[in-house]
Structure formats: structure tokens, C-alpha cells
Amino acid sequence: MRISKITAYRVDLPLCEKSYKWSGGKSVEVFDSTLVAVETDTGLVGYGEVCPLGPFYLPAYAEGVRAGLRELGPHLIGEHACQLNKLNRRMDSALKGHPYVKSAVDMACWDILGKATSLPVCDLLGGRYGDDFLLYRAISQDTPERMVAMVKSYRAEGYRRFQLKVGGDPDEDIERIRSVAAILCPGDRLVADANTGWVQHEAVRVARAVKDIDVYMEQPCLTYDECLAVRRQCSLPFILDESIDDLSVLLRARSDMVMDVVNLKISKLGGLTKIRQARDLCISMGFAMTLEDSWGGDITTAAIAHLAHSTPPEFLFSSTDFNSYVTVSHCEGAPQRLNGRMSASTRPGLGIEPKMDVLGKPVLEIS
Numbered sequence: 001m002r003i004s005k006i007t008a009y010r011v012d013l014p015l016c017e018k019s020y021k022w023s024g025g026k027s028v029e030v031f032d033s034t035l036v037a038v039e040t041d042t043g044l045v046g047y048g049e050v051c052p053l054g055p056f057y058l059p060a061y062a063e064g065v066r067a068g069l070r071e072l073g074p075h076l077i078g079e080h081a082c083q084l085n086k087l088n089r090r091m092d093s094a095l096k097g098h099p100y101v102k103s104a105v106d107m108a109c110w111d112i113l114g115k116a117t118s119l120p121v122c123d124l125l126g127g128r129y130g131d132d133f134l135l136y137r138a139i140s141q142d143t144p145e146r147m148v149a150m151v152k153s154y155r156a157e158g159y160r161r162f163q164l165k166v167g168g169d170p171d172e173d174i175e176r177i178r179s180v181a182a183i184l185c186p187g188d189r190l191v192a193d194a195n196t197g198w199v200q201h202e203a204v205r206v207a208r209a210v211k212d213i214d215v216y217m218e219q220p221c222l223t224y225d226e227c228l229a230v231r232r233q234c235s236l237p238f239i240l241d242e243s244i245d246d247l248s249v250l251l252r253a254r255s256d257m258v259m260d261v262v263n264l265k266i267s268k269l270g271g272l273t274k275i276r277q278a279r280d281l282c283i284s285m286g287f288a289m290t291l292e293d294s295w296g297g298d299i300t301t302a303a304i305a306h307l308a309h310s311t312p313p314e315f316l317f318s319s320t321d322f323n324s325y326v327t328v329s330h331c332e333g334a335p336q337r338l339n340g341r342m343s344a345s346t347r348p349g350l351g352i353e354p355k356m357d358v359l360g361k362p363v364l365e366i367s
């Protein structure tokens with residue numbers, strides 16, 4: 001089961017809401033996603049996807065995926081596709097860093113492993129818990145009134161967890177949090193995600209101004225140390241995201257008691273192999289998780305579903321259905337949201353089949 005060819009495709013993913021806005025005036029209208037097909041000498045093919053949240057969110061950008069694959073790909077031809085730890089060590093020795101580049105290759109090899117063993121990736125990641133799992137909806141940054149309207153409309157579609165994009169003007173952010181909290185129902189959960197957008201004193205001010213509200217504070221500031229300083233002055237439950245990108249910082253986070261929940265993204269960690277290791281460590285350390293990716297379409301959503309569905313529900317704070325945010329579907333068989341919940345496919349591998357007419361001509365072929 002050796003890798004014989006790696007092919008990459010570029011698929012544009014326009015947003016249903018036309019744009020997605022978050023802290024610091026950052027916004028995206030069309031996501032540039034890279035789909036990767038890994039072929040083996042047995043004829044089995046696996047698929048992966050990586051889609052950075054623009055070039056200004058994490059240290060990742062769409063053209064960087066393709067440039068990285070051009071560099072990394074030739075080192076992987078002839079490697080065993082199903083020996084995933086060994087394959088990851090090979091990727092790490094051939095290309096230092098750049099975890100997001102490796103993520104789609106690793107994801108595709110999990111798809112191959114599932115097809116080779118006739119098991120869904122969910123089973124291979126540890127086993128399926130229950131019938132489905134919980135999703136959150138990200139609410140793009142806007143005026144408090146428009147954010148209230150979006151929460152109402154997504155609540156009517158079945159979502160019960162809402163992640164408000166704040167991290168703008170602190171006074172307006174306080175208004176955003178207060179306005180949305182006022183319309184929530186028992187059982188709903190609210191997260192104020194600043195996406196690193198506040199400086200320390202602003203974050204402390206916002207946290208104090210909403211301390212009577214049942215809201216989680218997510219990644220208020222740019223650095224881990226600033227977030228730690230805010231955490232120590234804040235009584236609200238605390239989530240870290242952008243600052244947590246490997247196992248060593250997870251261990252530090254436990255030791256500092258800097259957070260209650262962590263947001264883990266597949267490509268931020270470098271693929272399903274590495275996020276599984278982080279997920280299992282978080283369970284051992286008692287951290288609940290939001291399990292997702294930076295962005296993506298049907299393949300990313302399928303991979304998230306297998307990861308989330310194989311996580312004990314008490315440790316799964318929420319997850320994401322990115323394929324419902326975008327207008328383009330590039331696979332058959334991708335999971336679909338139902339009443340704010342989703343489930344992983346029971347078919348072998350990721351359970352998806354690309355629509356080759358949507359993928360179009362390859363942008364990269366390595367053999």
C-alpha cells in the first residue's frame with residue numbers, strides 16, 4: 001500500500017452569507033481550498049482537504065499549501081500510506097514546520113486506511129459515541145442588532161451553541177455580547193471569540209463588563225502570556241485557540257490552568273494523526289474541546305465529523321459543519337447538519353466521493 005501519486009486541486013468556496021468577518025477588520029468572501037488525492041500502488045485513493053482562513057489568521061495561506069506540497073510530495077512517493085505515525089515522521093523530517101501542508105496528506109491517508117480495512121475513520125480514531133454530536137454556529141462580526149438577528153435565524157435552524165466574532169471595539173463588543181445573551185434560551189451556550197483582537201487591558205475590561213453573563217471568553221489576546229494574564233483576572237470560563245498548536249503548549253496550559261476548554265483544529269495541529277494525539281491528551285487532562293479546522297468544504301467537514309463523533313460527548317464542547325457555510329459542494333456523501341447536530345459517515349474511510357467535475361483540472365501532480 002505505497003504512495004504512487006499525489007494530486008492537488010484548487011476549489012473556490014464562496015460563502016452563503018457573502019462574507020465572513022472577524023477581529024481586526026479581517027474578512028474573507030471566497031475561500032481558496034486545496035483538495036489532495038493520494039493514490040497507492042494497489043489502486044486505492046484517499047482524499048484530504050486544507051483551507052486556511054485567509055492568509056492572516058494562522059501562519060498558513062492557500063498558495064503555501066500548494067508550494068509546500070510541491071516541496072514535500074516527492075519525499076512521500078514510495079512511503080506506506082497506512083503506516084501513519086511513520087508517514088508523519090517522514091513528513092516532519094522532509095519539511096520542517098508547516099503543519100497545515102501535511103494535514104491534507106495525512107487526512108487522505110486516513111481515508112485510505114479506512115478503505116483498506118473497510119472501517120469508517122471514526123472507528124479507527126477510537127470508536128463512535130452515540131448517534132450524533134453537537135455543532136456550533138460562528139456569527140460573523142457585525143452590528144449588535146444584525147448579530148442578534150443571525151443568532152435568531154440560526155437558532156431556528158436548530159443550533160444551540162453560538163460563537164460571536166468579537167475582538168473589535170471593546171464597547172461595541174460588550175454590546176454585542178449583552179444583546180445576544182438577552183435573547184438566548186435555557187440550554188444555549190454563548191462564546192465570545194475575540195480571535196486575538198484585544199490588547200490585554202481591553203480584554204480585562206470586556207471580561208469585567210460581562211461578568212454577570214453566562215458566556216465563555218475565547219482567545220482574547222495575541223500571545224499565550226497575555227491570555228494568561230487576562231485569565232487570572234477573569235471569572236468567566238476560558239477557551240484558548242490560536243495559541244494552542246502543539247502538545248508542549250497543551251501541557252503548559254494544564255500546568256498554568258490557563259483554560260477550561262480548548263479549540264483544536266486539524267490543520268493547525270498537522271492532520272488527523274496529530275490532532276488525535278492532542279485530543280486524547282486533552283481527555284486525559286480533563287479539557288473539553290471544540291474540534292474543527294480553520295475552514296474547508298465537504299472533505300474537511302467529513303474529517304471533522306469522524307474526529308468529533310469518536311470523542312466522548314462530555315469532552316466535546318462543540319464542532320463545526322463548514323460545508324453548510326459555503327455554496328459549493330465538491331463531494332458526494334459528505335455529512336449534513338440536522339437540528340444543530342451532525343454524524344460521521346458509516347461508510348469505509350471518510351465516506352466521501354469527490355465530484356471530479358467540480359474539482360476540475362489538477363494544479364499539481366507528483367509521481
Ligand code: MG
Pocket residue numbers: 193195218219241242263
Ligand atoms: Mg476560535
